[in-house]
Amino acid sequence: MTLRTASGTSASGASPTARRAVAVNRDRAVRIRRRLRAADLMVMLCWVSVALSVSLWLAYGGAAQVTDVASALTAGGIVSGLVGTDLILVMLVLAARLPVIDRVVGQDAAMALHRRLGKPALYLILVHGVLLTIGYALTDGSSVIAETISLFSGPDMALAYLGLALLIAVVVTSLVAVRRRFSYEAWHLVHLLSYAAVLVALPHQLSVGGVLADGTLQRVYWIGLYVLAFGSIALFRFILPTLASLRHGIRVAGIEPVAPGVVSLHLKGRQLDRLRVEGGQYAVWRFWTGSTWWHAHPISFSAVPTATSARITVRELGAGSAALGRVRVGTRVWFEGPYGVFTDAHRVAPKMAVVAAGIGITPIRSLLEHASLQPGEATVLLRATDPSQTYLWNEVAGLPSMSGNSVYTMLGARPHGLATWMSAEAIARGVTIASAFPELLSSDLYVCGPQSWADLVVRDARAHGLPDAQIHIERFDW
Structure with a gap:
């Protein structure tokens, strides 16, 4: 050494x-206390949302409907479905890259929690399906197979089963052993199915069994939670990054070889200092060429931006990152960020x-x-x-x-x-x-x-x- x-x-x-x-x-101590309080508040809000989803069901007579084994199984299926869906929507909020979450705990920590919630949410949704099917079968006096076929006949339930299949695909491909067999781009594309999985299951929530009957606070709560989750994703993952990219007009100013397989991309733009990038942060970059426009790359700043310039340094770790070293000077660049508490x-x-x-x-x-x-x-x-x-x-x-x-x-x-x-x-x-x-x-x-x-x-x-x-x-x- x-x-x-x-x-x-x-x-x-x-x-x-x-x-x-x-x-x-002294200043650090004050900032630490504020962040810890904010982090505790975020965790508390997550659990409050879960408790509220069950409490609202109970408030509208959910427990009173349990009179026998069949209704008990049905009630268990409803509760597991409510909690599982609530956790999935919380996961979407964590993945939406909200600035307040990033400032307090950072995107890495938020996404780590997002991944940890994936399996419990899937298990709860699976339990939801199994218990409801058995409960309905006992109530109707039919077999589980016949009840499953009967449920498939309704368009809302068919969409719910499709959502379950998509959710299973997302969770399976997120397992480390499986994920390593995919390129980042392929894995990311599969992961986008989580949005579709949640959306296609919404109709059966609003129609089947009258659980979220029209005019109830339950219905208002769930629609509000869906709006929060998907509104956050639309605003912070698409709308605001698009506006910021257009406003700052970032383009590739030059490419500097650093070592075999490593290049620095020098970028130019307008008022880049107003991004307020802190050293150690990263952004998600998209280079608008025919071979790279569909790749979104999380890459750290390798120098603190000035008013007109920025720099990122990239190592070839796959086909997508390798293509960045071949983009032309003048290529338009869009970004999301900056992110990170590093x-x-x-x-x-x-x-x-x-x-x-x-x-x-x-x-x-x-x-x-x-x-x-x-x-x-x-x-x-x-x-x-x-x-x-x-x-x-x-x-x-x-x-x-x-x-x-x-x-x-x-x-x-x-x-x-x-x-x-x-x-x-x-x-x-x-x-x-x-x-x-x-x-x-x-x-x-x-x-x-x-x-x-x-x-x-x-x-x-x-x-x-x-x-x-x-x-x-x-x-x-x-």
């Missing part, structure tokens, strides 16, 4: 520095520790550019298997914010048979995360790189006693 200390001298005058540190820490504004500790590997340098580079750092406040470790992966390393030490701070580099392959994020040479020399970052426990740790590698860094940090509140991770996979 090699040390490269950025040039610079110690700040003169201890008293102003100390006063600034106290003010910065920023200096979300620090909670007085020091900063940074670990980046491969193309994970891109948000790290803009994060460090944008951060307001004092000498001795930050320690950066840049990791690569070989010199061909040292993307943008030469820029990091030269950043003004890194004056008086330390930049380490670690080259070399990981040792075979050992689960570690460090090189074999570093392991042989006894390097640990504690020796690389002596002040780790009083630092915010920022980690960006391949998922399995980043997980090992986080594992070591937690084992050393670093709390999760001080760990910030940005992943470069889907």
